[in-house]
Amino acid sequence: xxxxxxxLTILGSLALWLPACGAPESAPARESHARxxxxxxxxxxxxxxxxxxxxxxxxxxxxxxxxxxxxQAPIVGLEALAAEFGQLAEGEQVYWLxxxxxxxxxxxxxxxxxxxxxxxxxxxxxxP
Numbered sequence: 001x002x003x004x005x006x007x008l009t010i011l012g013s014l015a016l017w018l019p020a021c022g023a024p025e026s027a028p029a030r031e032s033h034a035r036x037x038x039x040x041x042x043x044x045x046x047x048x049x050x051x052x053x054x055x056x057x058x059x060x061x062x063x064x065x066x067x068x069x070x071x072q073a074p075i076v077g078l079e080a081l082a083a084e085f086g087q088l089a090e091g092e093q094v095y096w097l098x099x100x101x102x103x104x105x106x107x108x109x110x111x112x113x114x115x116x117x118x119x120x121x122x123x124x125x126x127x128p
């Protein structure tokens with residue numbers, strides 16, 4: 001066996017072995033296009049003192065509590081919400097308006113951080 005053939009065999013084996021070693025996964029891809037009617041953001045305080053959030057596709061109708069809270073696990077905390085913002089398409093329209101009872105806005109300091117996270121992600125956050 002020549003040296004070249006040995007090196008090619010080793011490199012080929014490494015190429016097959018490395019992905020199975022748990023190499024770090026890349027971050028989920030950002031959406032390529034904004035959603036047709038934007039995204040609605042809902043927030044409410046959790047039982048353990050943390051804030052919970054939900055991002056739901058925009059529609060022309062009011063959503064039920066079940067549609068907002070029951071269809072997917074809530075986003076827990078501001079860091080997780082900022083990560084979700086980073087997966088939305090750049091320029092995405094996010095509407096943070098609570099037309100459904102049971103939802104509320106976090107305190108002013110956290111609200112300011114959330115606005116900053118939206119700006120950093122390049123999305124348009126609309127709120128009262």
